[in-house]
Amino acid sequence: xxxxxxxxxxxxxxxxxxxxxxxxxxxxxxxxxxxxxxxxxxxxxxxxxxxxxxxxxxxxxxxxxxxxxxxxxxxxxxxxxxxxxxxxxxxxxxxxxxxxxxxxxxxxxxxxxxxxxxxxxxxxxxxxxxxxxxxxxxxxxxxxxxxxxxxxxxxxxxxxxxxxxxxxxxxxxxxxxxxxxxxxxxxxxxxxxxxxxxxxxxxxxxxxxxxxxxxxxxxxxxxxxxxxxxxxxxxxxxxxxxxxxxxxxxxxxxxxxxxxxxxxxxxxxxxxx
Amino acid sequence: xxxxxxxxxxxxxxxxxxxxxxxxxxxxxxxxxxxxxxxxxxxxxxxxxxxxxxxxxxxxxxxxxxxxxxxxxxxxxxxxxxxxxxxxxxxxxxxxxxxxxxxxxxxxxxxxxxxxxxxxxxxxxxxxxxxxxxxxxxxxxxxxxxxxxxxxxxxxxxxxxxxxxxxxxxxxxxxxxxxxxxxxxxxxxxxxxxxxxxxxxxxxxxxxxxxxxxxxxxxxxxxxxxxxxxxxxxxxxxxxxxxxxxxxxxxxxxxxxxxxxxxxxxxxxxxxxxxxxxxxxxxxxxxxxxxxxx
Numbered sequence: 001x002x003x004x005x006x007x008x009x010x011x012x013x014x015x016x017x018x019x020x021x022x023x024x025x026x027x028x029x030x031x032x033x034x035x036x037x038x039x040x041x042x043x044x045x046x047x048x049x050x051x052x053x054x055x056x057x058x059x060x061x062x063x064x065x066x067x068x069x070x071x072x073x074x075x076x077x078x079x080x081x082x083x084x085x086x087x088x089x090x091x092x093x094x095x096x097x098x099x100x101x102x103x104x105x106x107x108x109x110x111x112x113x114x115x116x117x118x119x120x121x122x123x124x125x126x127x128x129x130x131x132x133x134x135x136x137x138x139x140x141x142x143x144x145x146x147x148x149x150x151x152x153x154x155x156x157x158x159x160x161x162x163x164x165x166x167x168x169x170x171x172x173x174x175x176x177x178x179x180x181x182x183x184x185x186x187x188x189x190x191x192x193x194x195x196x197x198x199x200x201x202x203x204x205x206x207x208x209x210x211x212x213x214x215x216x217x218x219x220x221x222x223x224x225x226x227x228x229x230x231x232x233x234x235x236x237x238x239x240x241x242x243x244x245x246x247x248x249x250x251x252x253x254x255x256x257x258x259x260x261x262x263x264x265x266x267x268x269x270x271x272x273x
Numbered sequence: 274x275x276x277x278x279x280x281x282x283x284x285x286x287x288x289x290x291x292x293x294x295x296x297x298x299x300x301x302x303x304x305x306x307x308x309x310x311x312x313x314x315x316x317x318x319x320x321x322x323x324x325x326x327x328x329x330x331x332x333x334x335x336x337x338x339x340x341x342x343x344x345x346x347x348x349x350x351x352x353x354x355x356x357x358x359x360x361x362x363x364x365x366x367x368x369x370x371x372x373x374x375x376x377x378x379x380x381x382x383x384x385x386x387x388x389x390x391x392x393x394x395x396x397x398x399x400x401x402x403x404x405x406x407x408x409x410x411x412x413x414x415x416x417x418x419x420x421x422x423x424x425x426x427x428x429x430x431x432x433x434x435x436x437x438x439x440x441x442x443x444x445x446x447x448x449x450x451x452x453x454x455x456x457x458x459x460x461x462x463x464x465x466x467x468x469x470x471x472x473x474x475x476x477x478x479x480x481x482x483x484x485x486x487x488x489x490x491x492x493x494x495x496x497x498x499x500x501x502x503x504x505x506x507x508x509x510x511x512x513x514x515x516x517x518x519x520x521x522x523x524x525x526x527x528x529x530x531x532x533x534x535x536x537x538x539x540x541x542x543x544x545x546x547x548x549x550x551x552x553x554x555x556x557x558x559x560x561x562x563x564x565x566x567x
Contacts, residue, residue, distance in 0.1 A: 138303075
């Protein structure tokens with residue numbers, strides 16, 4: 001009897017959470033398609049005009065292009081320098097390793113707002129603030145460690161015997177990398193790439209602190225337009241939010257085909273098991 | 274198992290160093306150096322000339338500024354407690370799997386990907402004075418006046434909950450499913466009821482994970498910025514310390530003072546983490562963790 005009550009309580013909680021999430025998401029969606037909407041449960045008439053309004057008035061084409069450029073550059077660089085580091089951290093033992101892992105873990109642990117302000121100060125001082133390069137450099141700070149910690153367990157799953165056998169059969173280091181490691185690491189690279197992509201697109205704090213007029217990502221542009229409110233109809237802002245959601249969710253749906261979220265966090269929590 | 278695969282060579286050869294250097298250099302140049310530079314800049318106020326703690330004195334003698342610490346703690350502590358308890362409740366209930374687990378987990382994780390701005394915009398619409406919730410409650414005759422759920426403390430708490438709950442839930446679920454299930458069944462066989470099993474067997478095993486989760490959630494909520502601005506009252510009741518730092522940096526253009534506030538923010542987070550670690554030390558840490566997953 002008491003067990004039943006518990007089960008019920010869990011389902012009630014889940015239901016509450018789902019209704020709440022559904023309410024939040026669908027309110028934005030309905031509002032994006034509303035002609036005029038005030039004080040009624042549903043708008044009296046629907047329209048798709050706000051999307052074209054948002055597209056022209058917020059220069060969304062430009063913003064999307066910048067967002068994708070920043071996101072893909074960050075993914076590329078994070079993988080490029082994270083991949084070899086993850087390999088060494090997975091394969092070798094050395095005295096400074098715990099220290100190194102802690103150093104890589106700190107940018108993920110410390111909130112971005114805390115180190116974002118000194119980082120922004122430094123970058124502005126060097127003259128690369130308020131630019132696309134500045135945003136990329138800042139967002140990479142948590143993304144390089146993220147890529148390392150996602151790739152690490154994937155390397156650990158590849159048996160060292162494969163590398164030994166390959167080198168015994170006369171393969172050079174480059175050949176081992178190209179013919180053995182790289183093909184086996186494809187799932188890991190995809191996972192890390194997609195998660196870095198989602199995290200970069202939805203990153204607010206660092207992109208916000210470093211953004212200038214021509215380097216706003218979609219989220220940052222969304223934020224600024226919320227505060228330009230009054231001038232901007234709320235429906236057009238919600239239309240922009242819907243475009244953002246569609247973009248993030250499509251990447252995420254692809255990502256979920258490769259990753260089991262529970263597994264990911266468990267490994268991140270205790271990387272040296 | 275993964276451990277046995279590690280290469281026995283312990284020295285770092287040239288290739289290994291070449292592999293590590295780019296990322297290490299990046300973290301040092303873009304993370305460690307700005308931190309040190311921020312500390313240095315905070316001690317070099319534009320007017321004071323040489324080394325001076327004028328910025329820190331200014332912060333702690335101005336109630337408008339130092340109150341932000343109080344506000345932030347008042348926001349972060351209850352929020353972390355609620356998030357961790359809710360996540361513990363759900364993760365514990367789901368430890369042996371439930372109906373449609375994969376779908377439910379996906380739904381619970383969804384808010385992470387939506388991002389702060391989207392969530393805040395939706396919260397304004399759904400929970401706002403004219404939002405669906407208030408319309409429903411008034412329509413059903415439960416309320417006469419709409420509830421004030423946004424542009425105050427409650428709004429920020431809602432937004433923080435939606436962002437942090439999924440993260441905390443995943444962590445605890447991973448942690449709890451790593452506990453050997455035979456411990457629970459042994460306790461059951463020896464006659465312990467569900468409450469006793471939780472209180473005497475499971476809770477001591479979960480406690481370390483619970484404390485880590487609490488620490489992470491706390492540190493994240495302590496730096497709250499966009500939610501405090503969008504669904505809070507940034508000029509009044511939810512003026513958190515990160516808003517103070519942001520205003521100094523990008524509205525007053527006083528980078529030195531802003532760095533000082535960022536340092537104070539970091540120190541507060543650090544102190545809270547140390548306090549949490551000390552609490553953890555005092556608890557007996559069970560050593561049977563993770564048997565189930567090995």
